[in-house]
Amino acid sequence: MEDSLSRQNTGLMPYLVATSQILGVAVLAITGTWLSQYRGGFSWDGPEQFNVHPLCMVLGMVFLCGDALLVYRVFRHETKRATKILHGALHILALIISLVGIIAVFQFHKKKNIPDMYSMHSWLGIVTFSFYILQWIIGFIMFFVPGVAFAYKSRIKPLHVFFGIGLLVTTIATCLLGLTEKVLFSIPDQYSHLPSEGILINSLGLLLVAFGMVIGYIVTREEWRRPPLPEEQALSIDFKTLTEGGESPTEP
Amino acid sequence: MEDSLSRQNTGLMPYLVATSQILGVAVLAITGTWLSQYRGGFSWDGPEQFNVHPLCMVLGMVFLCGDALLVYRVFRHETKRATKILHGALHILALIISLVGIIAVFQFHKKKNIPDMYSMHSWLGIVTFSFYILQWIIGFIMFFVPGVAFAYKSRIKPLHVFFGIGLLVTTIATCLLGLTEKVLFSIPDQYSHLPSEGILINSLGLLLVAFGMVIGYIVTREEWRRPPLPEEQALSIDFKTLTEGGESPTEP
Numbered sequence: 001m002e003d004s005l006s007r008q009n010t011g012l013m014p015y016l017v018a019t020s021q022i023l024g025v026a027v028l029a030i031t032g033t034w035l036s037q038y039r040g041g042f043s044w045d046g047p048e049q050f051n052v053h054p055l056c057m058v059l060g061m062v063f064l065c066g067d068a069l070l071v072y073r074v075f076r077h078e079t080k081r082a083t084k085i086l087h088g089a090l091h092i093l094a095l096i097i098s099l100v101g102i103i104a105v106f107q108f109h110k111k112k113n114i115p116d117m118y119s120m121h122s123w124l125g126i127v128t129f130s131f132y133i134l135q136w137i138i139g140f141i142m143f144f145v146p147g148v149a150f151a152y153k154s155r156i157k158p159l160h161v162f163f164g165i166g167l168l169v170t171t172i173a174t175c176l177l178g179l180t181e182k183v184l185f186s187i188p189d190q191y192s193h194l195p196s197e198g199i200l201i202n203s204l205g206l207l208l209v210a211f212g213m214v215i216g217y218i219v220t221r222e223e224w225r226r227p228p229l230p231e232e233q234a235l236s237i238d239f240k241t242l243t244e245g246g247e248s249p250t251e252p
Numbered sequence: 253m254e255d256s257l258s259r260q261n262t263g264l265m266p267y268l269v270a271t272s273q274i275l276g277v278a279v280l281a282i283t284g285t286w287l288s289q290y291r292g293g294f295s296w297d298g299p300e301q302f303n304v305h306p307l308c309m310v311l312g313m314v315f316l317c318g319d320a321l322l323v324y325r326v327f328r329h330e331t332k333r334a335t336k337i338l339h340g341a342l343h344i345l346a347l348i349i350s351l352v353g354i355i356a357v358f359q360f361h362k363k364k365n366i367p368d369m370y371s372m373h374s375w376l377g378i379v380t381f382s383f384y385i386l387q388w389i390i391g392f393i394m395f396f397v398p399g400v401a402f403a404y405k406s407r408i409k410p411l412h413v414f415f416g417i418g419l420l421v422t423t424i425a426t427c428l429l430g431l432t433e434k435v436l437f438s439i440p441d442q443y444s445h446l447p448s449e450g451i452l453i454n455s456l457g458l459l460l461v462a463f464g465m466v467i468g469y470i471v472t473r474e475e476w477r478r479p480p481l482p483e484e485q486a487l488s489i490d491f492k493t494l495t496e497g498g499e500s501p502t503e504p
Contacts, residue, residue, distance in 0.1 A: 158473075213418055
């Protein structure tokens with residue numbers, strides 16, 4: 001009975017995971033199409049350097065970070081070690097790509113003599129990215145460096161999960177602000193007549209929100225949590241007994 | 253041991269609830285100050301009708317909706333019925349105030365011949381408000397109309413909770429978009445020199461995000477869930493046995 005119930009409960013998850021990937025790819029495709037069709041495409045040295053920024057941020061901070069959150073649900077039957085490595089690898093990629101995106105916009109501003117860091121987009125973006133770096137450092141120390149006590153890990157984990165989702169949300173909000181800024185700078189007079197570029201950008205905004213919502217739903221369902229493998233379960237109970245019982249073998 | 257642990261676990265909650273209320277009041281005060289000091293104050297018939305829109309949306313859709321989510325945590329020792337009524341009452345207020353805010357902006361656009369519904373702010377706003385109405389209707393039928401089976405309620409409840417938090421998030425994102433639009437329409441040339449109005453609006457954006465984050469954290473901590481009162485627990489176990497066991501007294 002319980003087995004069939006748990007199978008029934010995870011029944012929707014694969015469809016939602018598929019939906020999230022379709023939304024993610026759609027978001028990337030629309031971002032690329034918008035920048036190449038309406039904003040002159042990409043270059044590193046020319047005036048199109050700006051366009052590297054939105055593409056890298058959507059790819060790194062939205063798509064790859066979003067997928068990194070899904071790793072523990074999707075690869076639920078792999079070892080914890082393997083899923084951790086994949087989670088970390090996706091975040092290394094995300095970090096590198098979004099750093100390229102951030103450098104692109106600062107270099108572009110410098111060349112064009114445009115002031116930095118005055119808009120709400122830039123404020124929220126820099127706060128989000130700083131917390132992302134902090135989350136990266138704490139996450140790395142806690143979950144990759146060996147020897148951290150189980151008691152610390154289990155205290156930090158819910159915070160790590162909450163801020164992971166929270167940072168995806170503020171990243172998407174930052175993207176929407178960036179898109180709104182860009183459309184008001186680029187086509188201020190035409191936007192209110194809803195030209196095709198305006199429709200594309202607005203749709204991109206809604207799809208980004210939908211991507212975040214689906215990822216948020218998948219990773220907050222308690223019943224879809226990665227079940228610990230039998231050997232992990234035994235190990236974690238051992239540790240729990242040691243740490244919660246107040247008796248530690250290292251402190252006799 | 254378990255009792256002291258649960259007391260310890262809820263220890264931070266009152267401070268976070270207080271923080272959320274300070275943030276909420278700060279957000280309202282800054283919105284009011286910005287609109288009256290920099291945007292000419294409020295009126296219903298004059299050109300200041302627009303200003304009713306941001307104030308009502310921040311008060312109704314952000315502050316009151318955010319507080320409505322907290323009701324079950326803050327009044328954890330009141331009866332379920334009393335907390336439900338308070339949750340519903342806050343949402344009635346939120347609905348009325350945000351309807352006034354929405355009417356204000358549509359009337360203002362009509363008088364000034366400004367096109368409606370072309371920006372990402374308006375798209376995300378109308379989608380969010382439509383889902384809010386839907387959430388309202390489903391929530392009312394499920395949790396206020398008597399006679400709905402326990403099995404349905406317990407299926408809908410996690411969805412109701414997820415969409416409640418999700419709608420607060422998209423509401424805040426919509427506010428940030430609205431603030432960015434407004435500042436780029438009102439002071440397009442000065443914004444990049446960060447005048448006091450720009451700093452105020454950017455800070456308002458970050459405080460709105462902080463408000464959402466703190467509320468989100470409080471309502472997603474499993475250990476801070478409202479514990480069922482002893483009489484509710486007995487009742488819910490009875491219902492659970494009846495519904496999950498597949499035997500119903502009404503269907504012999």
